[in-house]
Amino acid sequence: MPDYDLPTRFDRMIHQPSRLAIMALLSGCEHADFTYLQRVIGLNKGSLSKHLSYLEQAGYIMIKKSFKGKYPNTSASLTPQGRRAFQTYRRQYREFSKFMGED
Amino acid sequence: MQAIRDLDELTRTARRREYEDGLVDLLNAAVFLVGGLLIASVYSTSSILWYLCMLVSHPNITVACLLLLVPVLAMSLLVSRGVIQRIRRNVFWAESGYVKPLQKIDWRLSVPALLIVTLSASIGFWGTLRGWLAPDSDLRFLVSGLGIATAVVYFGKGLLLKFSRYVAVGGIGAVLSIMILIVPFSISTSWVLLGVMWSVILLTSGSVGIRNTLRALNETDNA
Numbered sequence: 001m002p003d004y005d006l007p008t009r010f011d012r013m014i015h016q017p018s019r020l021a022i023m024a025l026l027s028g029c030e031h032a033d034f035t036y037l038q039r040v041i042g043l044n045k046g047s048l049s050k051h052l053s054y055l056e057q058a059g060y061i062m063i064k065k066s067f068k069g070k071y072p073n074t075s076a077s078l079t080p081q082g083r084r085a086f087q088t089y090r091r092q093y094r095e096f097s098k099f100m101g102e103d
Numbered sequence: 104m105q106a107i108r109d110l111d112e113l114t115r116t117a118r119r120r121e122y123e124d125g126l127v128d129l130l131n132a133a134v135f136l137v138g139g140l141l142i143a144s145v146y147s148t149s150s151i152l153w154y155l156c157m158l159v160s161h162p163n164i165t166v167a168c169l170l171l172l173v174p175v176l177a178m179s180l181l182v183s184r185g186v187i188q189r190i191r192r193n194v195f196w197a198e199s200g201y202v203k204p205l206q207k208i209d210w211r212l213s214v215p216a217l218l219i220v221t222l223s224a225s226i227g228f229w230g231t232l233r234g235w236l237a238p239d240s241d242l243r244f245l246v247s248g249l250g251i252a253t254a255v256v257y258f259g260k261g262l263l264l265k266f267s268r269y270v271a272v273g274g275i276g277a278v279l280s281i282m283i284l285i286v287p288f289s290i291s292t293s294w295v296l297l298g299v300m301w302s303v304i305l306l307t308s309g310s311v312g313i314r315n316t317l318r319a320l321n322e323t324d325n326a
Contacts, residue, residue, distance in 0.1 A: 024110040028117030029202045036200025040116060068192075075201070090110070 006096050011058045013091045018043055018051045026095045031077035043082070052076055060085055065094065112265075120266045121204035124195050125312020126187045128272075132305035134180070141172075146242075146291040195316050198323055212259040216252035223248025239290055243283065246293040250280025253301060272308050276301060288317015 003058040014023055021041045026032060038048050052074075059081030066073050078086065121127060144150035157165045171290025192201055227244025230236035236244075260266065279300050283293050 021113055021297065024113035025117050028114035028205065029120070029203055032117065032202045033200050035198075036196075036202055039200055040113070 006092055010092060011089050012087055013054065013060065014085060018047065018053075019055055020089075022048075022051060022055060022076070023060065023082065023089075026076060026078045027083065027086050029077075031064070031075045034074040034076070035077065055082070115264050117202055118205065119266055120202045122260070122264070122266060122269065122317040123312055124191070125309035126190060128309030128312060130180075130183050130187065132302040133183070133307060135298045135305065137176070137298075138300035139294050139296075139302070141293035143298070146289075148293065150291075174217045195320070198240075198320070209260075209263075211263070212256045215259070216256050219252040219255060220245070220248045223251065233323045237287065242290045243288070243293050246290075246297050247280050247284035248282050250283060250301065251277055254280055268308055268311060272304055276304055279304075 014020055018041065020100060022037060025037060034045075034048065036051075037043075037052075038045065041048070043051070052061065052063060055076075056063050057060060061076045062079050064075050064077070066075070144154075154165070196202070224241070224245045226249075227236065227241035230244070231238060231241040254277035256273070256274045257269045257276060261269030261271075261273055280297070283296055283300075288296060
């Protein structure tokens, strides 16, 4: 029996295009710096900072600020909670796409 | 769905970053070359005679060198990895951003590779014991098995990460590793061939990676 309520259970923090892209990218590495995230996802600095803050407040990512020489450097990594949440979201999304016949 | 396929591609993009610049391939090429030559020397009569002569004429230095061999090799590996990180931070990834790769073993690749080595060594051992195979075939099966296992890891990684360069490395490596089994080389020659063959393949792969990375850097500078 298809679970038509499944989309209502998607994690709203992750189920947003920019934040979803951030989580997907960070799931493939230990941590990535701001420059890399901005270049691959294509967001401007303000938008990326905003979404990283939301994910940090939700406990899904950890942000570390340091200096590369004289220049500030920000890097982000998924927390264990964030990895679990992202895996759950992917599983739910795959289930949803399967019974929608679009796999 | 297109969305989930794009997500998978984003994850693969981050995972591929470690291998695209070719630096890891150069390090592995050096490991294969040094490892192959060192192990080959153990099976070579002339090398063993040389070791024995050194042990008799300069016992302290020879024993010290033998004892320090493994720690020095391990330190070299660690230092090389540090050099790679430095090159990435200061040159290759200075403009495009830094990614620290995932530090976890991919069991989907490691387990089949271990099984291949175990199986090939077992077939060689039992075949030689039973007289089905020529006397020193057991070790040639092990050498070939190591080469094939390495090929499986690269091929598998290429498929999982959609990285065509590694698919090619795995394919070529597998074919050449099987040749070590078919052609009746001596054990020492087999080890040398394994080391040299894989170091050439990985040097080529690494060079292609570095060329592509430098080309991309030039395009960014000129933009």
